[in-house]
Amino acid sequence: MFQKLTISLVFIFGVFQTVNKPLCTCVFNYQKAFKHYTTVFSAKITSVKDATNQNYNKEAILEIIKTYKGEPETIILSTIKGCSTPLLKPNKEWLFFTSKENGIQVLESCNPSIKLSPNKYELKNSDKLKKWQQKTDKNIKLIDSLSLL
Numbered sequence: 671m672f673q674k675l676t677i678s679l680v681f682i683f684g685v686f687q688t689v690n691k692p693l694c695t696c697v698f699n700y701q702k703a704f705k706h707y708t709t710v711f712s713a714k715i716t717s718v719k720d721a722t723n724q725n726y727n728k729e730a731i732l733e734i735i736k737t738y739k740g741e742p743e744t745i746i747l748s749t750i751k752g753c754s755t756p757l758l759k760p761n762k763e764w765l766f767f768t769s770k771e772n773g774i775q776v777l778e779s780c781n782p783s784i785k786l787s788p789n790k791y792e793l794k795n796s797d798k799l800k801k802w803q804q805k806t807d808k809n810i811k812l813i814d815s816l817s818l819l
Contacts, residue, residue, distance in 0.1 A: 696753055696754040696780040696782075698754075698782040700782060700809050700812050700813060701812065701816065703767050703782040704738075704739065704767075704812075704813060704816045704817075706767075707739070707740075707767040707768060707769055708739070708740045708768070708769050708770060709737075709739060709740030709741065709742050709766070709767075709768045709769070709770075709775065710737075710738040710739040710740065710765070710766070710767050710768075710813060710817070711734055711735070711736060711737045711738055711739075711740070711742040711765070711766055711768075712734075712735040712736045712738075712763060712764065712765045712766070712786065713732040713733060713734050713735055713742065713763065713764060713766060714732065714733045714735060714761065714762070714763045715730045715731070715732060715758055715759060715760055715761065715762050715763075715764070716730075716731045716732065716733050716760065716761075717730065717731045717760055718730045718731075718758045718759060718760055721747050721748075723747065723774075725749075726747040726748060726749060726776070727747075727748045727749060727755075728747070728748045728758045729745060729746070729747050729748075730745070730746050730747075730748070730758040731744060731745060732744050732745070732746055732766075735763065738765075738813050738814070738816070738817035739816075739817060740768075742766070742768070742775070743775045745775065746758075746766065746768060746775050746776070746777060747774055747775065747776050747777070748776070748777040749776065749777065749778050749779050753779060753780060754779065754780050754781055754782070755777055755778070755779050755780075755781055756777055756781060756783045756785065758777075762785060762786075762787060763785075763786040763787060764783050764784065764785055764786060765783060765784040765786060765809075765810065765813065766783045767781060767782050767783050768783075784806060784809055784810075786806065788802045788803070789802075
């Protein structure tokens with residue numbers, strides 16, 4: 671009986687720990703991110719497909735809008751795993767923070783890139799939309815000022 675109770679408690683505690691574990695612990699400091707990443711730019715995604723390289727998830731073709739740092743390329747690959755990796759969708763604009771892996775422009779896990787259009791839930795709530803706009807404007811102004819240094 672005691673053994674069954676112990677096993678049950680261990681199982682319940684293990685499930686509780688797994689369920690309550692944070693999914694993503696990425697915290698972004700855009701000033702540090704600007705220094706860390708070799709390329710920072712805004713772009714519109716024109717198309718997305720599954721990556722042919724098995725180390726990556728998606729491949730996107732980009733239309734570069736503005737370069738803040740480095741030399742952006744029109745193709746970008748996203749990593750397979752990890753949190754805060756931008757979800758690449760056609761016709762969306764992003765402020766991308768990228769580095770190169772083996773000569774390939776890559777969005778890695780815990781990436782600070784900023785989507786430049788609000789999510790649907792933000793569009794439906796004026797307070798959330800206002801907060802999103804203020805935060806986005808603040809971050810864009812910071813990146814603008816860092817690009818001038």
